[in-house]
Amino acid sequence: MLVTGGAGFIGANFVRHTLAHHPGYSVTVVDKLTYAGNRANLAGLPEDKVSFVEGDICDAPLMDQLVRDSDLVVHFAAESHNDNSLDDPWPFVNTNIVGTYTILEAVRRHDVRLHHVSTDEVFGDLALDDPHRFTETTAYAPSSPYSATKAGSDHLVRAWIRSFGIKATVSNCSNNYGPYQHIEKFIPRQITNILSGLTPKLYGTGEQVRDWIHVDDHNTAVHLILDKGRLGETYIIGADNDHVNNKQVIELICELMGQDGYEHVADRPGHDLRYAMDSTKLREELGWAPQYTDNDTGMREGLSQTIEWYRDNEDWWRTAKDGVEKQYAKRGQ
Numbered sequence: 001m002l003v004t005g006g007a008g009f010i011g012a013n014f015v016r017h018t019l020a021h022h023p024g025y026s027v028t029v030v031d032k033l034t035y036a037g038n039r040a041n042l043a044g045l046p047e048d049k050v051s052f053v054e055g056d057i058c059d060a061p062l063m064d065q066l067v068r069d070s071d072l073v074v075h076f077a078a079e080s081h082n083d084n085s086l087d088d089p090w091p092f093v094n095t096n097i098v099g100t101y102t103i104l105e106a107v108r109r110h111d112v113r114l115h116h117v118s119t120d121e122v123f124g125d126l127a128l129d130d131p132h133r134f135t136e137t138t139a140y141a142p143s144s145p146y147s148a149t150k151a152g153s154d155h156l157v158r159a160w161i162r163s164f165g166i167k168a169t170v171s172n173c174s175n176n177y178g179p180y181q182h183i184e185k186f187i188p189r190q191i192t193n194i195l196s197g198l199t200p201k202l203y204g205t206g207e208q209v210r211d212w213i214h215v216d217d218h219n220t221a222v223h224l225i226l227d228k229g230r231l232g233e234t235y236i237i238g239a240d241n242d243h244v245n246n247k248q249v250i251e252l253i254c255e256l257m258g259q260d261g262y263e264h265v266a267d268r269p270g271h272d273l274r275y276a277m278d279s280t281k282l283r284e285e286l287g288w289a290p291q292y293t294d295n296d297t298g299m300r301e302g303l304s305q306t307i308e309w310y311r312d313n314e315d316w317w318r319t320a321k322d323g324v325e326k327q328y329a330k331r332g333q
Contacts, residue, residue, distance in 0.1 A: 001018065001025045001026070001027050001028070001070065001071065001072045001073075001074060002027075002028050002030065002066050002067060002069075002070040002072070002073045002074070003015055003018075003027055003028070003029050003030075003073075003074050003076060004030050004031070004057050004073065004074070004075045004076055004077035004099075004103065005030075005031055005037065005057075005075075005076035005077030005078060006027070006029030006030070006031055006042070006052075006076065007029060007031035007033060007037040007038055007039055007041050007042055007052070008031065008036050008037050008038075008041070008076060008077070009036065009041075009176070009178075009180050009181045009182060009185075009215070010076055010117070010176055010215055010218065010219070011029070011031070011076035011077070012038075012041035012042055012180050013178060013179065013180060013215045013216065013219055014074065014076065014219045014222065015027055015029060015042060015045070015050060016045070017216060017219040017220070017223070018219075018223070019045060019046070019049055019050070021223070022223060023049075025049075026048075026049050026050075026051075027049065027050045027051070028050075028051045028052075028053060028066060028069075028070065029042065029050065029051070029052050029053065030053045030054075030055050030057065030062075030063075030066055030077070031052070031053075031054065031055075031077065032054070032055065032056045032057070032077070032095075033054055034079070034091075035182070036080070036081070036182050038180075039052070040316060041180045053066065056099070057077050057095065057099035057100075057102055057103060058094060058095065058098050058099045058102055059102070060102050060105070060106075063102050063103055063106045064106045064109065064110075066106075067103070067106035067107055067109075067110050067112050068106070068109075068110045068112075070112055071112065071113070072112065072113045072114075072115075072226070073103065073107055073112055073113070073114045073115070074114075074115045074117065074222065074226070075100065075103055075114060075115065075116045075117060076117045077095065077099060078095060078096050078099075078117075078150065078153075079091050079092040079095045079096060079146065079149075080119070080146060080150075081146065081184070083268060083269070083331075084146075085144050085145035085146035085149075086144065086145065086269060089145035089149075092145050092146050092149045093145070093149055095149075096146075096149035096150055096152065096153050097149050097152050097153060097156070100116070100153035100156055100157065101156055104156060104157065104160045104166065107166055107167075107168070108160060108164050108166050111167070112167075113167045113168070114157070114166060114167065114168040114169075115168065115169050115170075115171070115222065115225060115226055115229075116153070116154070116157045116168060116169070116170045116171075117171055117173070117222065118150055118153065118154050118170060118171065118172045118173070119147065119150050119172060119173065120134055120172055120173065120174045120175070120211070120236075120238070120275045120277055121142065121143075121144070121146070121147035121150065121272065121275070122140050122142050122147055122150050122151040122154060122172065123138050123139075123140060123141060123142075123172075123275075124140075124141030124142060124143050124147075124272070125143065125272035125273045125274055125275060126273065126274040126275070126276060127273060127274065128207060128209065128273055128274050130274065132276070133238075133242065133276040133277055133278035134172070134236060134275070134276060134277050134278060135236060135278045135280075135281075136172075136233075136234045136235070136236055136281060140154075140155075143272060154170060154172075157170055158170070158234075161231075161232050167231050168231065168232070169225050169226075169229045169230075169231060169232070169233055169234070169235070170233075170234040170235070171221065171222060171225055171234065171235045171236070171237050172234065172235075172236055172237065172277075173213065173218050173221070173236075173237040173238070173277075174210065174211035174212065174213050174237065174238045174239065174241075174242075174275055174277045175210040175211065175212050175213070175275070176212075176213055176214070176215045176218050177212055177213075177214060177215065177299075177302065177303070177306055178214050178215035178216060178302070178305075178306050178309075179215070179306065179309040179310075179313075180316075181215075183317050183320060183321060183324055184324050184327075184328075186203075186246065186249075187212075187249065187253070187303070187306065188306075188310060188317070189201070189324070189328075190250055190253050190262070191253060191257070191306065191307055191310045192310060192317055192321055194253070194254070194257045194259045195257075195310060195311060195314070196321055198325070199261070199262060199263045200250055200253065200254060200259065200262035200263070201262065201263055201264075201265045201328070201333060202246065202247060202250050202262050202263070202264050202265065203246070203265060203266070203267045203268050203271065203333065204264070204266070204267030204268070204271065205247070205264070205267075206245060206246040206247030206248075206250065206264075207245050207246070207247065207273070208245060208246050208271055208272065208273055208274065209242055209243070209244065209245050209246075209273070209274040209275065209276065210241075210244075210246065210249075210275055211238050211239065211240070211241050211242040211244075211275050211276050211277050212239065212241045212244065212249065212298075212299055212302075213237065213238060213239035213241070213290065213292075214239070214290070214291070214292035214302035214305075214306075216291065216292070217237075217239060217290040217291055217292055218237055220288065220291070221235070221237045221279075221282060221286075221288050222237075224282070224286045224287070224288050225282075225286065228285075228286050229286065230285075235279075235281060235282045235285075235286070236277050236278055236279045236281065236282060237277065237279055237282060237288075238276070238277025238278065238279045239277075239279075239290045239292070239293060239298060240279075240290075240293070240298065241293075241298040241299060242274070242275070242276035242277070243298075244298060244299065249299065249303075250262050252299060252300065252303060253303060253307070256300070256303060256304055256307055257307060265328075265332060265333040266331065266332040266333050268333075292305070
């Protein structure tokens, strides 16, 4: 198995999940190690089962070689931060569009199975009072350079399926949280703020809804799609947490960590209002169900596990904390 972006947050968790639950695979990770990729995310994994290549998915000769030597490609690699895409869209165009094209041409040449991992943000957002959820047939309406380039990559995959008959599937997942997530992201930022003696920060009013899913549940779904999914199909992955807004999430983090309160800061530019995912097809066709779910927010167990991971792995995030907070301070956040 070749995993692109396998040193990033979701990709590294996928590699760990694969070795733990699907030991028949040997894994090659290719990662450019940009700010979101971290070699330490793969620390401690057996060298006879995981090999690492530092490289760019836009490097056609490299990707041709890696794909040729693989039976399966799982494509996580992406530039994936909305705010950064507003500052400089080009890396998003290059990695998400050109990189995906490069992978598609390699799997076409070598007839290798591909799974393309995408996001709910390609659909745009919903009004807070809109009862609908995104489905596999929802029209795309991206609102940032990041989501527009991810939408473009999805369209490329589907065009290569139809035009060239490549063996591929696509999944669109809601916002992930869990171990190894970069501390600039909303949930780990609040957790590490509290662990650092800083006040948690809520962007704007906190009414935005993200349908949060634990990364392990996402990766379980991806493996089901690999094992049982129908080629050419798209599967929505969501945990039915679309009733939980960011204010409730930060309040639950504060409750679980014994924190008295939080601070409202400037909202993010172009902050989408609500994402909601209808994973009926995945649940009924492949029998998937999330593990981290409960009766109040649907996040208590998953957040508790995530908090403990950041508490137990301070050496993983501590050196980056000051720099991240300085960048947020410049934006009034």
